[in-house]
Amino acid sequence: MKLRLWFSGAVFLLVAIIAQAQDFVSKYMDENAGDSTLTRISVSPKMMEEILESSVGKNDTTGVADIIAKLKSMQIVNSREEGDTHFRRAEALARKNSARFKELASYDEGNDRGRIFVREQKDHIVELVLLRQEASQFTVINFTGDMNRDFIEQLRHTMLPAPKEDE
Numbered sequence: 001m002k003l004r005l006w007f008s009g010a011v012f013l014l015v016a017i018i019a020q021a022q023d024f025v026s027k028y029m030d031e032n033a034g035d036s037t038l039t040r041i042s043v044s045p046k047m048m049e050e051i052l053e054s055s056v057g058k059n060d061t062t063g064v065a066d067i068i069a070k071l072k073s074m075q076i077v078n079s080r081e082e083g084d085t086h087f088r089r090a091e092a093l094a095r096k097n098s099a100r101f102k103e104l105a106s107y108d109e110g111n112d113r114g115r116i117f118v119r120e121q122k123d124h125i126v127e128l129v130l131l132r133q134e135a136s137q138f139t140v141i142n143f144t145g146d147m148n149r150d151f152i153e154q155l156r157h158t159m160l161p162a163p164k165e166d167e
Helices: 004-018 024-031 045-059 064-069 083-096 147-159
Strands: 039-043 071-079 102-109 113-123 125-136 136-147
Touching: 004 024, 024 083, 024 102, 024 136, 039 125, 045 071, 064 083, 083 113, 083 125, 125 147
Parallel strands: none
Antiparallel strands: 039 071, 071 136, 102 113, 113 125, 125 136
């Protein structure tokens, strides 16, 4: 009887821990719940599937379809105001959770800056967070799923500005 009670308690605790595990955007939005300047868009797996079928389809020679098929979700947070404040808060949240998120890339060019953070489990990247500020505009793009380094390199090239000739 004690073993059954102990086992039930352990299962309950495990379920509670898993339920508390939030993705980056959910945590950021919880911490900024009263901020009416932030908008959030969630793209479901079904929507990603429809995008694949309609726009990428059979003409995909770059492997984008395979990459997108491994994503579970995509969330976008945007604000057209207070870009610097939002960027600093999001960056601080990622750095505060440094045991969970590792910085992969960054750039700073005046009022234009960006960061890429990843969360890994074993050898798999399960979450990718793109932070971007351009003047007063702020954007977070949060992917969850099974991602590889090729996917991240493609995102890195689209997010980060090309190096200047003199660098």
